[in-house]
Structure formats: structure tokens, C-alpha cells
Amino acid sequence: MSITSILLIIGLFSISGYYAGLKKSLVLRENKKFHSAPIYHGALLAINSSLSSIFFIISWLIIEKNFYTDLESFRNILYIISIIIFLTVSLLTFKKIKHDFQARDNLEKIIQYFLLVCSLLAILVTIGIFLSVIFESNKFFGVISITEFLFGTHWSPQMPIREDQAGSSGAFGAVPLFAGTFLIAFISMCIAGPIGLMSAIYLSEYASKKTRSIVKPLTEILAGIPTVVYGFFAVVVVAPFIRNTGSNFGIEIASESALAAGLVMGIMIIPFVSSISDDVINSVPQNLKNGSLGVGATKSETIKKVIIPAALPGIIGGLLLAVSRAIGETMIVVMAAGMSANLTANPFEAVTTVTVQIVVLLVGDQEFDSPKTLAAFALGLVLFIITLILNYIALHVVRKYREQYE
């Protein structure tokens, strides 16, 4: 017998349990008014007993895997006990079925807890990821000092494989990576910020309903293109274009450049900025716009002097969310920005970013205790903290803004 078959059995039992409960309450209902409808009695019986035995099976398996591996040879006992639990709980619930048994309320309770567990799960996973990243980073900071990591300007994560190997001591200064990340994020925001904002203004203030209903979904398609596709768009179209244009003006531009990656990432983020700004601009009350138009302001004056100032906090919130998106983006940069950790502010040079280096460090066969691999976790941790802070500020600002007009 296997776990699968025992689960199958429990499933079958539950169905019969459901009908048993249903039947009993249907019969009893003939004589007396019932608190809950018959299906609740049946469902409660089935859920109660199957949950108890599944809960038992899971606990057993956890204990077996983590603490007493010997238990594996007693699997048959597990199966028997779980069936016994099932039957006992069914019987107990079955006996409880009476006219005043509050099956409906009990069932609602169970469902409520189930939903609670689901939402806790998301939070627990986040905490779990965070803890494991901290744990691994901690190991890394045992080897490389935290100040060297945060303030060092040289990045070449090579570790000697043998003690006596020459010329390959690693350097783990993350500054060039963060500089590259912010450079690319900056370039992309220079594209996405103005274009996204203007298109939001056009859509919410100028476009007719019909135009809006066509243009809006079309811009949102941009958001649905996989980032890999953007990546090779950057490599195949944008980068050569930039290089050729540059060489026409006598400027040397690397075939992998921060500019190419930033431009394409900017395009990717446009719908993000425009849809948030559009929402925010739309939530500026018509009343306020009328107030401005009513004293003889033109549409553009109204937008400039009333709508944008009123919507500004929300727009800034949206831009911050977009920045954190840009910082976390990997694929485009891997493909278009290169791998070399240059510390430069020149957008024509190749740079690398935090996310790219994480990929580089973890791809292929790696030992999970060398500083080289652990460095990925440290980078991840810092990135995580940065985007967390950005998101927090952004959401806070947006919410504050919403309250203002509630």
C-alpha cells in the first residue's frame, strides 16, 4: 500500500460519510425542525473526519522524515491508525447529528480557518525565503567582511580551488553591481517615467472613450510580453542600432551597453507606469476639474495646475514601484548589458547588475559553501531589502493619497 492509495481510500470514505450524515439528518428532520440544512451535516462529517486523518498522516510523515527515520518501516501502522482515526471521528460526528447540532456554524468555522491558513501560507513563505537568505548570507559574511562587500569597488568572484593556485583570489566589492543596477534603472525610468505619464494623461484626459478602449488594452499588451523577448529585442535590434548611430557620430559604444538594456527595460515598464498613473489621475474627482474649468482655465492649465499636483503623490508612488521593478529585472540585463563589472556612469559601456551576477554565480555546478555561491545570497539579501523599502514607501504614498479623496 502507498500514501496515494490510502488518500484515495480516505476520499472514498469521505463520500460515503457525506451520504451517511446527509441520510441521518434527512431522516431525523422528518420529526423535528433542524438548525442546519442536511447537506451541512453531511459535509461537516466528511470534512471533519478526512481532515483529522490527513492531519495525522502529514504529522507522521514530517516526524519520519526529520526525526525518526526508523518509522518508515512502520508505514502499515500509519495506514491503519489513519483509517481508525477516520472512522472514530466519523462516528463521533455522526452521533452528534441532532436537530440542534450547529453543523452550519461548525462548517463555516472550518472554512474560515482553512482560508486563514491559505493566507498565512503566503506570509510564511515570504518569511521563510527571507530567513534562508539571511542564513546563507550570514555564512558569506563569515568569510568576507560586510564592509568589504558593501563598500568594495572591485568585483571578481573567483575563489581559488586549491590553496596554492596563483592569481585567483576573489574580490567581492558589490559597489560596481549596485552602480550598474541603478544606472540601468535610471535610464529605464528616464524612458518610462515621462512616456508613461504622458500617455496616462492622454488616455485619461484627452482620449475619447472609443480611443481609450482601443489604446489602453494595446499598451497593456506590452506588459504581457515575456522579458526574454524584450531581451533579444535589445540584443538583436536596439544594441546594433545604438552602436551604428554612435559610430556615425564617432562615439565608441560597446555592443553590450547599459543604454541598450536601459532603453528596452524602459519600454517594458511604460505600461506599468501608465496604468498606475492613469488610475491615480482618474481618481482625481471630476468636481475638482470642474472647479478649475469653471473659472476659465484651459484643459492643459487644469492638468498642470490641479490634476497633476493633486495626483502627484500617487504618481510618485507608481514610479517608485516601477523603479523597484526595474531593479529586480534580470533577463533583459543578462542579455543586453553584459557581464563585466565596470564601475562607470557611462551608459555606453557594458555594465552588470546585481541580478545578473546572482544568475552568473549560481548557474552550473557549484559548491554551496564556497563564498562564490554564498555571495549570491548576500546580493539577493541586499536587493530584497532595497526593493522591500521601495515598495513599502510606494504603497504607503499611494494609500495616503487614496485616503485623501475617500
Next chain:
Amino acid sequence: MYNTDVMNDNKNIIDSDDLISQTPSKLDNAKTVGNIHVEDPRIIAKNINVYYDNKIAINNVSIDIGKNEVLAMIGPSGCGKSTFLRCFNRMNDTIESCIVEGELYLDNENILDKKTDVVPLRAKVGMVFQKPNPFPKSVYDNVAYGPKIHGMAKNKIELDEIVIKSLEKAGLYEEVKDRLDTPGTSLSGGQQQRLCIARTIAVNPEVILMDEPCSALDPIATARIEELIYELKENFTIIIVTHSMQQAARVSQRTAYFHLGSLIEVGSTDKIFTTPQHKLTESYITGRFG
């Protein structure tokens, strides 16, 4: 809806039994009762029709409005008072589905003409809205908004003067003189509405449109604004929409009664409220429907 046997049979009564439940198109031939003309008209509306998505909302309305007159527009909810009011400063332009037909003369210029520039028009015809809508800016900037846009002040001193004068006229200056830099939105509802009035009169309008300006206010604030309307009428032509019969009686010289998009009756306010000529008007002001 209302009882016919309480109605006294009167001279020029149209059989309103049918009319009440009719659609506006059935009222097509309903002729306005009373004199729509005044001796010295400032505004002349001729055969105004307004449609929303081809649904008629104002049906062939003609009326004159005199200089320094307060005209009250009353009528049941949805009869088109706000719609008609918005014609006078072309605010209906901001509603995509709205189409306005007819002629509307202000100082002998047809403001419904496509060629009319709405910017100076709206400076000349100010509007106060139902819900106070100060900008989320300081009290000062709220009032200075219009004058700045129209370049009415050459320097800060002139601007200060305009702001203070407008606040004084709106009867708000004493209350806010120490906090001109606090947000306009932090004032009380009544103060906000007076701030909006100050904002409107700061651009020197000649006509002021008011759409239920007191509906969000308590009786004291309402009394304050009615007083203000009384003072403003010295210099302005005022058109006010109101649901309060008492308010119409207190502030206006003439009253227009609208029903289902038609102008049913116009007359001096005393007359409308004491001896209405039309059955519908009478039923409305005696509170039988609305």
C-alpha cells in the same frame, strides 16, 4: 402620483394628468406659461435642446434673464435644471455624450456658437458647484488661481488685493485672514463653499451660476450664503438652482419651473409661489410630488 380632485380648475391649464407620467417628447408642444421675456435682457436663451446620447434632457426651452436679476430654477429631480444651467458657461462641453442645440445670447453674442472661446466665457460666467470643491491648495492659492491664470494681477501686491477683496465679498475674510496658507480643504463645509464663491468672483465674472450651492450646508451656513447672494445681486446676474422653495422665495426675483426637460412656467417669484398658473407648478410647490 397626485390627486386631481384637489386641483381647482383654472384658466389656461394644460391637462397635466397625462403629462406627469409622460416622456419629454410628449411634452413637445407644452408652451411655457407666463412671460419668458424681460424688458432689459442680459441673457436670451432661444429654443435650447440638450441631448445625452440622443436622449433628450432639455426640450425647446426659451427664456430671458435680466440685468442684476436673481433667477431661481426649481423642479423635480432629474428635470434638467443642472443640464440647462451648464449651457450658460458651456460646461456641457466637458461631457462627451452631451449635445446642445439652440441659441444662447449673452450681451448679443451667441455663446453656443462653435467659434466662441470658452476660456473668456467661463471667466465672465462663473459657476459655484453643488459640493464645495476647493483645490487641495492653500486658501490664498485657491482664490488666486483664476486671477493668475488670466493674468489679472501685474504683481504680488495686486494679487493680494484681489484675493482679499474676493474673500471679503464672499464674507469669509474675517474668518480666515490669519490662516491664508492653510489648505482650503481644511475649512468647514460652509467656509469651503464661501471659498469657492470667492474663487469664482475673483475673476470678476458678470454672471454667476449656482447649482444647489447650499445643499451640503447647515441652516446657518445657508443663511450666510443667501445673504451673500443678496449682496452679490447688486453687481452680478445670478442664476441659482435650488430644491428649497423657501430659498428660491428668499433670494430670487423670478422663478422658472422645469418639468421633464421642459420649462413649464416662469414668473415673478411672488406670483409663482402664491398663484401658480400651471397645474404641474402648483402640484410641485404644494409638495404633491418632487
